[in-house]
Amino acid sequence: MILIAEYKTKQQKRKFYDSKPWKLLREDIKKRDNYECQECKRNGDVSVDTNEYSESAKRKKIMLVVDHIKELEDYPELALDPDNLETKCVTCHNKKHGRYVDYSLWRKKPKWDDEWW
Numbered sequence: 001m002i003l004i005a006e007y008k009t010k011q012q013k014r015k016f017y018d019s020k021p022w023k024l025l026r027e028d029i030k031k032r033d034n035y036e037c038q039e040c041k042r043n044g045d046v047s048v049d050t051n052e053y054s055e056s057a058k059r060k061k062i063m064l065v066v067d068h069i070k071e072l073e074d075y076p077e078l079a080l081d082p083d084n085l086e087t088k089c090v091t092c093h094n095k096k097h098g099r100y101v102d103y104s105l106w107r108k109k110p111k112w113d114d115e116w117w
């Protein structure tokens with residue numbers, strides 16, 4: 001169990017995202033969501049790849065993050081609540097958080113993303 005009551009600073013968040021319960025839960029959520037972006041799915045955008053081991057499926061998995069629907073910072077008590085978690089692709093995730101990432105630049109200069117891992 002994680003006993004930190006708030007996740008305000010980058011350090012506190014990093015500690016959370018680095019914790020074992022989160023890492024385990026994150027994988028559960030991705031499995032629950034079929035390794036699909038739920039946002040794209042809502043928009044009718046997702047092409048479901050049933051072959052988990054195909055190249056495209058692998059690529060998709062790499063690009064997925066598990067998002068806190070209600071922000072960790074504002075709702076620390078929901079940090080590990082599966083109902084508050086959703087699988088999203090990086091594009092949708094960035095949109096939600098208003099981040100516009102230049103990926104070509106990003107690759108050269110990796111920047112820490114809260115829910116990236």
Ligand SMILES: [Zn+2]
Binds near residue numbers: 038041088089092
């Ligand atoms: Zn998406």
Ligand SMILES: [Zn+2]
Binds near residue numbers: 066067068097115
């Ligand atoms: Zn998020």
